[in-house]
Amino acid sequence: xxxxxxxxxxxxxxxxxxxxxxxxxxxxxxxxxxxxxxxxxxxxxxxxxxxxxxxxxxxxxxxxxxxxxxxxxxxxxxxxxxxxxxxxxxxxxxxxxxxxxxxxxxxxxxxxxxxxxxxxxxxxxxxxxxxxxxxxxxxxxxxxxxxxxxxxxxxxxxxxxxxxxxxxxxxxxxxxxxxxxxxxxxxxxxxxxxxxxxxxxxxxxxxxxxxxxxxxxxxxxxxxxxxxxxxxxxxxxxxxxxxxxxxxxxxxxxxxxxxxxxxxxxxxxxxxxxxxxxxxxxxxxxxxxxxxxxxxxxxxxxxxxxxxxxxxxxxxxxxxxxxxxxxxxxxxxxxxxxxxxxxxxxxxxxxxxxxxxxxxxxxxxxxxxxxxxxxxxxxxxxxxxxxxxxxxxxxxxxxxxxxxxxxxxxxxxxxxxxxxxxxxxxxxxxxxxxxxxxxxxxxxxxxxxxxxxxxxxxxxxxxxxxxxxxxxxxxxxxxxxxxxxxxxxxxxxxxxxxxxxxxxxxxxxxxxxxxxxxxxxxxxxxxxxxxxxxxxxxxxxxxxxxxxxxxxxxxxxxxxxxxxxxxxxxxxxxxxxxxxxxxxxxxxxxxxxxxxxxxxxxxxxxxxxxxxxxxxxxxxxxxxxxxxxxxxxxxxxxxxxxxxxxxxxxxxxxxxxxxxxxxxxxxxxxxxxxxxxxxxxxxxxxxxxxxxxxxxxxxxxxxxxxxxxxxxxxxxxxxxxx
Numbered sequence: 001x002x003x004x005x006x007x008x009x010x011x012x013x014x015x016x017x018x019x020x021x022x023x024x025x026x027x028x029x030x031x032x033x034x035x036x037x038x039x040x041x042x043x044x045x046x047x048x049x050x051x052x053x054x055x056x057x058x059x060x061x062x063x064x065x066x067x068x069x070x071x072x073x074x075x076x077x078x079x080x081x082x083x084x085x086x087x088x089x090x091x092x093x094x095x096x097x098x099x100x101x102x103x104x105x106x107x108x109x110x111x112x113x114x115x116x117x118x119x120x121x122x123x124x125x126x127x128x129x130x131x132x133x134x135x136x137x138x139x140x141x142x143x144x145x146x147x148x149x150x151x152x153x154x155x156x157x158x159x160x161x162x163x164x165x166x167x168x169x170x171x172x173x174x175x176x177x178x179x180x181x182x183x184x185x186x187x188x189x190x191x192x193x194x195x196x197x198x199x200x201x202x203x204x205x206x207x208x209x210x211x212x213x214x215x216x217x218x219x220x221x222x223x224x225x226x227x228x229x230x231x232x233x234x235x236x237x238x239x240x241x242x243x244x245x246x247x248x249x250x251x252x253x254x255x256x257x258x259x260x261x262x263x264x265x266x267x268x269x270x271x272x273x274x275x276x277x278x279x280x281x282x283x284x285x286x287x288x289x290x291x292x293x294x295x296x297x298x299x300x301x302x303x304x305x306x307x308x309x310x311x312x313x314x315x316x317x318x319x320x321x322x323x324x325x326x327x328x329x330x331x332x333x334x335x336x337x338x339x340x341x342x343x344x345x346x347x348x349x350x351x352x353x354x355x356x357x358x359x360x361x362x363x364x365x366x367x368x369x370x371x372x373x374x375x376x377x378x379x380x381x382x383x384x385x386x387x388x389x390x391x392x393x394x395x396x397x398x399x400x401x402x403x404x405x406x407x408x409x410x411x412x413x414x415x416x417x418x419x420x421x422x423x424x425x426x427x428x429x430x431x432x433x434x435x436x437x438x439x440x441x442x443x444x445x446x447x448x449x450x451x452x453x454x455x456x457x458x459x460x461x462x463x464x465x466x467x468x469x470x471x472x473x474x475x476x477x478x479x480x481x482x483x484x485x486x487x488x489x490x491x492x493x494x495x496x497x498x499x500x501x502x503x504x505x506x507x508x509x510x511x512x513x514x515x516x517x518x519x520x521x522x523x524x525x526x527x528x529x530x531x532x533x534x535x536x537x538x539x540x541x542x543x544x545x546x547x548x549x550x551x552x553x554x555x556x557x558x559x560x561x562x563x564x565x566x567x568x569x570x571x572x573x574x575x576x577x578x579x580x581x582x583x584x585x586x587x588x589x590x591x592x593x594x595x596x597x598x599x600x601x602x603x604x605x606x607x608x609x610x611x612x613x614x615x616x617x618x619x620x621x622x623x624x625x626x627x628x629x630x631x632x633x634x635x636x637x638x639x640x641x642x643x644x645x646x647x648x649x650x651x652x653x654x655x656x657x658x659x660x661x662x663x664x665x666x667x668x669x670x671x672x673x674x675x676x677x678x679x680x681x682x683x684x685x686x687x688x689x690x691x692x693x694x695x696x697x698x699x700x701x702x703x704x705x706x707x708x709x710x711x712x713x714x715x716x717x718x719x720x721x722x
Contacts, residue, residue: 049070058275063297069237070238071238078240080225087224088303091303096240097239098230103229103231123137132176132177135159135178142200143155149189156180157186158178162174246279250468251273251467252471253470254272255470255471256475258475268431269430277423281421287416288416292410432460436456451548453496454482459490464487482496482497510536519721527601528599530597539587545584551578562576562594565590605633612626613626625721646705659687
């Protein structure tokens, strides 16, 4: 037997040779895909003009801008397919450029909620109805059912369930029935015995098919079609641009430091962009731009049909005409004549219409109702007859090669890029000489006793560097990884890529507080203190062949002044940076001193006079301050003396009161007229006199105490002595 071309081939599905007379599934699929690709090379979806992606711009905010371009002829409709989640971005951002401005319209599949779509068909399939429920919804429809009793034709009256025992079971169960009006009467059909149901209404059959198709499309199809129709004349090229969700493009770098033999050679910086094509379209020879900015981007569900609750207003109705009973005109005339005669008899005015109450006539609308006016304004994507062209102006876009576009910086690949769908790529975007000075960076916050090997990188590439990792190579050897933040052209950054184990460091801290002056401010003693904090960094370079340039990062304390060294090499909001040269196999140290001035206030009446005298002897307090404190102390002493006297009088009064209570108890137990009773009375008299004297003296002491306190308060008020 002759071997067929597909025999003895490799089956990529099973990973083994495919023998036999039937071609493998993989080969058949490959042939089918190749045939489809060949067909779509000329035409797009559904035979529409092909509109391939020709340009892609990726941003760092999770979106990408796409441009499609292709030829069309008059009357063409371009059909594009998008993921269902991408329709909202398309509706929010799509721009169509046609030199003839002949866009007829854009249409897309409705995204009406499924329940609302199903409810809109003649047969409502929402809620996954059972056969009984579905037939119940079709009341009044003619059907033919095939049951155990033969075919039954008629009109559905309704559905119901009946509790009945089935088979040998004694427990009743709900059995569904359908009630049908036939030519011979009403028949109840047990749906469990029905083999088929046929709708005799062709329109309802079609509606059922549409409802099932909508249900299938909702559950299985994750794509939606967008159709763009054009009018105009002849053929021309149109461009379609839109924004869609995309992965954030990333960067990675390689920094090659010069070898030890050629330390003065420039360093080399290579940058790569990592790009993912997460779309379902192949990017074939597209113009790719990578923008460094992060434009504001958000999602809004524009494709979802929205319905609002509208108020229900009753239908305007005119009240029905009621039967009328007409009055007798002759009787009215007679009544009027009697009324006029009565007025004349009473001396009233003349007759006629005088004195008659007039009823205002009802208002009659004289203006005609406005007629309905047909608008001739064109819609966004279409218009009325005779005005079908899109009223848009051609949009202009600013483009730049490898530089700024508007306020953003972008990388534009010089050569077209091809990336298959759902594939990723690394694309070179930077290759430049840069300045990179070797340094060792020590920061106590790192928590290690060694500095980090690093470089001071100057971005002399002329490009903006996006945040990303950097693999550092020392000559031809891999040295470590670093990471950078955003770097504009000309910026400098520190990069640390390895621990410098050849250099050890020890850190010591010391803090002192000293009073520098004492003065009186607003009656209070104010001490001015200077707090000095010193950090000493000691380094030992154990490398016997190479020295080091150390960059020491020392924490910066907010509000403190740098005393030593006088000026740092550079600084940030958190640290000072000092440079220190250390030779091979040598030691070096650095002391960083910061100082802050603080002030504390104390009550002048409570400040220690010996401490103040000590401050005065060292020149920190003036003699005027000492004299003022002495005067305050004397005034405070006089106040204390009066306070003691007042307290002494109070204690004596308390003692007399206690003794009088004792005497009263004793007098109650002895007879009046006795000698002892008389002595008690005399003592009471003496004590009462003494209490009167104490009351008088206490009043005087209180007056003096108040006076002395007021004098001290007046003296301290506004007292300022330096």
